[in-house]
Amino acid sequence: MSFSPLEVLLTTDIVLFTIQQERLKVLLIRRGSDPYKGCWALPGGFVQEGESLGECARRELLEETGVDEAYLEQLYTFGDPDRDPRGRVVTVGYFALVRSDELILEASTDADAAAWFPADELPDLAFDHAEILRVARERLSAKVEYSSIGFQFLPVEFTLRQAQAVHEAVLARSLDKRNFRASLKARGLVKGTGRKIQDGPHRPAELFRLATDEPVKIFK
Amino acid sequence: MSFSPLEVLLTTDIVLFTIQQERLKVLLIRRGSDPYKGCWALPGGFVQEGESLGECARRELLEETGVDEAYLEQLYTFGDPDRDPRGRVVTVGYFALVRSDELILEASTDADAAAWFPADELPDLAFDHAEILRVARERLSAKVEYSSIGFQFLPVEFTLRQAQAVHEAVLARSLDKRNFRASLKARGLVKGTGRKIQDGPHRPAELFRLATDEPVKIFK
DNA sequence: CCAAAAGTGTTCGTACTACACCCATGC
DNA sequence: GCATGGGTGTAGTACGAACACTTTTGG
Numbered sequence: 001m002s003f004s005p006l007e008v009l010l011t012t013d014i015v016l017f018t019i020q021q022e023r024l025k026v027l028l029i030r031r032g033s034d035p036y037k038g039c040w041a042l043p044g045g046f047v048q049e050g051e052s053l054g055e056c057a058r059r060e061l062l063e064e065t066g067v068d069e070a071y072l073e074q075l076y077t078f079g080d081p082d083r084d085p086r087g088r089v090v091t092v093g094y095f096a097l098v099r100s101d102e103l104i105l106e107a108s109t110d111a112d113a114a115a116w117f118p119a120d121e122l123p124d125l126a127f128d129h130a131e132i133l134r135v136a137r138e139r140l141s142a143k144v145e146y147s148s149i150g151f152q153f154l155p156v157e158f159t160l161r162q163a164q165a166v167h168e169a170v171l172a173r174s175l176d177k178r179n180f181r182a183s184l185k186a187r188g189l190v191k192g193t194g195r196k197i198q199d200g201p202h203r204p205a206e207l208f209r210l211a212t213d214e215p216v217k218i219f220k
Numbered sequence: 221m222s223f224s225p226l227e228v229l230l231t232t233d234i235v236l237f238t239i240q241q242e243r244l245k246v247l248l249i250r251r252g253s254d255p256y257k258g259c260w261a262l263p264g265g266f267v268q269e270g271e272s273l274g275e276c277a278r279r280e281l282l283e284e285t286g287v288d289e290a291y292l293e294q295l296y297t298f299g300d301p302d303r304d305p306r307g308r309v310v311t312v313g314y315f316a317l318v319r320s321d322e323l324i325l326e327a328s329t330d331a332d333a334a335a336w337f338p339a340d341e342l343p344d345l346a347f348d349h350a351e352i353l354r355v356a357r358e359r360l361s362a363k364v365e366y367s368s369i370g371f372q373f374l375p376v377e378f379t380l381r382q383a384q385a386v387h388e389a390v391l392a393r394s395l396d397k398r399n400f401r402a403s404l405k406a407r408g409l410v411k412g413t414g415r416k417i418q419d420g421p422h423r424p425a426e427l428f429r430l431a432t433d434e435p436v437k438i439f440k
Numbered sequence: 441c442c443a444a445a446a447g448t449g450t451t452c453g454t455a456c457t458a459c460a461c462c463c464a465t466g467c
Numbered sequence: 468g469c470a471t472g473g474g475t476g477t478a479g480t481a482c483g484a485a486c487a488c489t490t491t492t493g494g
Binding site for chain 3: 379380381397398401402419420421422423424425426
Binding site: 005006007008046047048050051052053074076077080081088090 | 225226227228229230266267268269270271272273294296297299300301308310312
């Protein structure tokens with residue numbers, strides 16, 4: 001290694017998903033400075049001294065969106081030489097999941113700079129963020145099927161209907177109610193609390209919670 | 221972004237797997253310079269100007285091991301602030317698979333600087349390379365079960381016994397011959413060539429090849 | 441004829457699919 | 468009493484796991 005190594009700028013970009021109105025949504029921010037000023041983009045920013053990649057992603061998420069607690073997972077690293085007009089900037093993509101009921105926190109950031117978009121109606125995005133988002137959606141869909149990651153969108157106690165709506169939103173197809181419930185039971189994933197919730201002119205639904213403490217359980 | 225962003229050094233490190241004597245092996249190189257001089261480490265090196273991450277991994281693989289054609293896939297990015305004593309060095313881990321019969325190429329590199337180690341008898345490694353290797357093994361094992369990635373270890377034509385041996389080596393457990401073959405047939409993964417190969421005092425085996433052109437097919 | 445690997449089917453349990461009706465509640 | 472979502476079971480099919488013997492060849 002006698003050549004002088006190339007120094008690069010390193011960022012993390014976060015694809016933050018949630019469910020609203022039973023639809024999968026993604027948080028985007030409007031860029032306030034060049035390049036791509038005024039464009040929609042993923043939240044993210046430069047890695048700082050003494051900070052790990054995951055710490056950086058968590059910090060950026062908090063700073064740019066006000067989201068404090070979220071499931072966070074490294075996705076993929078994008079480093080094509082010309083992906084950023086400023087020069088050599090490599091980004092480590094993350095994806096993050098928050099519960100719908102934490103979204104009040106979103107108001108803590110400057111209001112018109114951030115917005116939730118339905119995952120299937122996205123605007124044009126800055127840099128290669130459309131590609132990062134595509135990879136994130138792919139990974140999320142796959143993981144919902146073979147792990148319990150989908151429950152990250154739900155509060156600690158939830159009804160089975162809510163759970164099914166979340167899975168349907170992520171997979172973008174409808175599921176059979178009896179099969180969905182049977183599968184949860186077969187996997188021993190949820191346990192009833194005995195308590196019920198009444199939210200309309202119909203029979204009250206039982207509240208459930210995850211049976212295990214591990215946040216995300218891989219099936220099989 | 222008013223602060224001045226941190227510049228980092230970026231490397232790729234490659235976990236190169238193969239199968240020899242029906243065992244899963246990993247290629248390591250002995251470091252010729254500090255830090256960790258004399259230690260075993262993964263092949264890899266600094267990303268250069270104008271080079272994408274995948275190109276860097278492929279180049280390092282060629283330069284350090286003489287391996288030209290290999291299946292290559294990005295694994296995970298490791299960026300803890302203190303993972304490298306030289307300063308802030310972030311590495312993008314890759315894993316690569318080569319066929320056993322390409323290993324003659326390995327002699328093209330300086331002989332005692334590189335060696336194959338059984339995946340379950342590894343020496344101490346430099347940096348956080350033990351962790352990178354752990355992640356790579358995990359990913360490889362998982363992927364062998366739900367994709368046709370294992371055939372990357374085999375030549376274009378192979379016997380079913382060879383295919384089974386490869387899968388057994390990766391999974392570190394023995395498989396049932398009839399089930400293995402039935403599963404290949406059910407998936408329509410391989411097709412017989414009609415030709416046979418004779419390699420000992422026993423009935424000759426038919427040669428097979430992959431039924432599809434796609435290098436790696438995901439099941440289900 | 442012996443050693444060595446090639447080749448081949450069935451049974452069982454488990455998991456996914458499709459599918460329809462009664463129940464509890466508020467208005 | 469009616470509208471709304473809550474809750475439940477069964478039959479068919481597909482897939483993975485366990486399991487043993489005959490065939491072909493070289494020596």
